[in-house]
Amino acid sequence: MQRLSRCAWARVAASLPCRHAGESRSMHVPSMREITSIENIAVIGGGSIGSLLSGRIAAVSRMRDRVWLLTGSSEHASAVKAVRGIVVKEEGTVGTKTMMGQVRVAESLSEVEDLKRESQSLYGFGKPSIVFIAVKQAGLRKAAEQAARVLSGSHGSLCIAVMNGVGHMEVIHKALRYHDVSTTLIQGIYSGGAYMMEPGVVAHAGRGTLDVCEYGSIDTVSSSLLEQAVQLLNDSGIPTQICQDILQRTWRKVCVNASINALTTILGEKNGFLLENEESCELIRDIAKEGFQVACAVLEREKGADSQELREFVEEGWVGLLVACLWQNSDVGRAEQETCANLAMNVARDTCKNTSSMLADVWNFMPGSDRLYNSFSQQMLKGRITEIEAINGMIVNEGLKHGIATPVNLTLLRLIRCMEKRNQQNSP
Numbered sequence: 001m002q003r004l005s006r007c008a009w010a011r012v013a014a015s016l017p018c019r020h021a022g023e024s025r026s027m028h029v030p031s032m033r034e035i036t037s038i039e040n041i042a043v044i045g046g047g048s049i050g051s052l053l054s055g056r057i058a059a060v061s062r063m064r065d066r067v068w069l070l071t072g073s074s075e076h077a078s079a080v081k082a083v084r085g086i087v088v089k090e091e092g093t094v095g096t097k098t099m100m101g102q103v104r105v106a107e108s109l110s111e112v113e114d115l116k117r118e119s120q121s122l123y124g125f126g127k128p129s130i131v132f133i134a135v136k137q138a139g140l141r142k143a144a145e146q147a148a149r150v151l152s153g154s155h156g157s158l159c160i161a162v163m164n165g166v167g168h169m170e171v172i173h174k175a176l177r178y179h180d181v182s183t184t185l186i187q188g189i190y191s192g193g194a195y196m197m198e199p200g201v202v203a204h205a206g207r208g209t210l211d212v213c214e215y216g217s218i219d220t221v222s223s224s225l226l227e228q229a230v231q232l233l234n235d236s237g238i239p240t241q242i243c244q245d246i247l248q249r250t251w252r253k254v255c256v257n258a259s260i261n262a263l264t265t266i267l268g269e270k271n272g273f274l275l276e277n278e279e280s281c282e283l284i285r286d287i288a289k290e291g292f293q294v295a296c297a298v299l300e301r302e303k304g305a306d307s308q309e310l311r312e313f314v315e316e317g318w319v320g321l322l323v324a325c326l327w328q329n330s331d332v333g334r335a336e337q338e339t340c341a342n343l344a345m346n347v348a349r350d351t352c353k354n355t356s357s358m359l360a361d362v363w364n365f366m367p368g369s370d371r372l373y374n375s376f377s378q379q380m381l382k383g384r385i386t387e388i389e390a391i392n393g394m395i396v397n398e399g400l401k402h403g404i405a406t407p408v409n410l411t412l413l414r415l416i417r418c419m420e421k422r423n424q425q426n427s428p
């Protein structure tokens with residue numbers, strides 16, 4: 001077999017599949033006692049994923065009171081302050097387990113500064129080692145700015161973004177560079193689901209895996225801190241793994257969200273409804289098929305690999321989306337296309353009781369509707385647009401660039417845009 005060039009190898013390395021923390025021989029894996037570098041953790045975004053992350057991490061005893069949640073909702077903040085924490089309801093097959101994470105809450109950057117000062121005087125350190133960004137696309141720019149400010153002055157830190165859709169990492173990267181922040185930016189993709197039950201209470205419904213991957217090092221590459229973060233998240237009950245094939249995972253998740261979020265929003269039903277009839281299952285397959293075809297074109301463009309190189313990856317034994325791209329009309333291609341659709345159906349099954357995040361957005365700003373998600377979210381999300389542009393919109397746009405027709409995603413995009421417009425016009 002022809003040898004790969006150095007640059008081709010770099011691309012192969014970037015495509016290696018996931019490994020769990022601890023599987024690597026070259027990277028040092030810290031023991032529990034060695035986890036000393038994680039000082040404080042700040043979570044930006046008090047929605048379901050931000051509340052889940054902060055609540056579960058704070059429930060791990062050593063992080064008690066050292067997890068800060070920055071939320072724009074005063075109702076959520078008051079509820080968290082009242083009980084000095086977030087209640088996490090862990091929904092399982094045999095019932096619901098309730099736990100409390102002692103989270104400190106802030107409603108503004110100046111309140112985060114107070115928390116920094118308090119931490120400095122109590123523990124001798126005042127900066128966050130990790131900042132999570134867990135907001136919807138509509139809150140992205142503000143959150144990126146907040147992350148840059150919260151991280152300013154800290155060195156060797158991590159900024160981990162856990163969001164739906166595509167395009168947000170570039171925005172966060174830009175904001176961090178603009179403010180000259182020394183941090184390592186990590187992209188996180190969570191395949192599970194969560195929803196807010198009421199202010200201060202989050203339900204973890206549909207457990208998944210958090211895949212994390214370095215997006216770009218602004219300054220110091222903090223691989224040991226990343227390994228520690230992964231261990232902490234695993235200890236917190238959020239199964240987390242470091243992976244290199246984030247682009248593939250991103251597009252698989254886009255296919256999942258493109259199917260579940262748009263369809264549940266138009267149908268006004270919870271995720272599980274999609275599995276109850278063959279028509280919606282067929283739609284999921286159509287959406288995933290278009291998403292898969294677009295993903296293939298994007299992956300080939302991003303990886304910059306020509307077909308010969310891709311074939312060599314296969315000979316090296318690497319299988320996955322890139323490989324499937326080569327033989328879209330072969331069994332390998334069809335299998336990956338099925339994987340995208342099956343993934344969406346599995347997530348819909350695992351999160352069957354969830355109101356998808358997009359449906360929550362649309363319901364919440366429907367004045368006078370009797371199908372409001374709940375009053376808390378109504379207040380929290382009022383006037384927000386949905387994430388449709390970063391999900392189905394991304395499939396349509398990339399499809400246009402690569403000459404791939406995406407009629408199903410385009411129809412969904414247009415329908416959701418109509419719903420957004422109607423709600424905005426009806427808003428007081």
Ligand SMILES: CC(C)(CO)[C@@H](O)C(=O)[O-]
Pocket residue numbers: 164191192193194256257260261271347351354355356357358
């Ligand atoms: C996994 C998911 C579809 C569950 O509702 C979630 O990503 C959402 O709602 O956006």
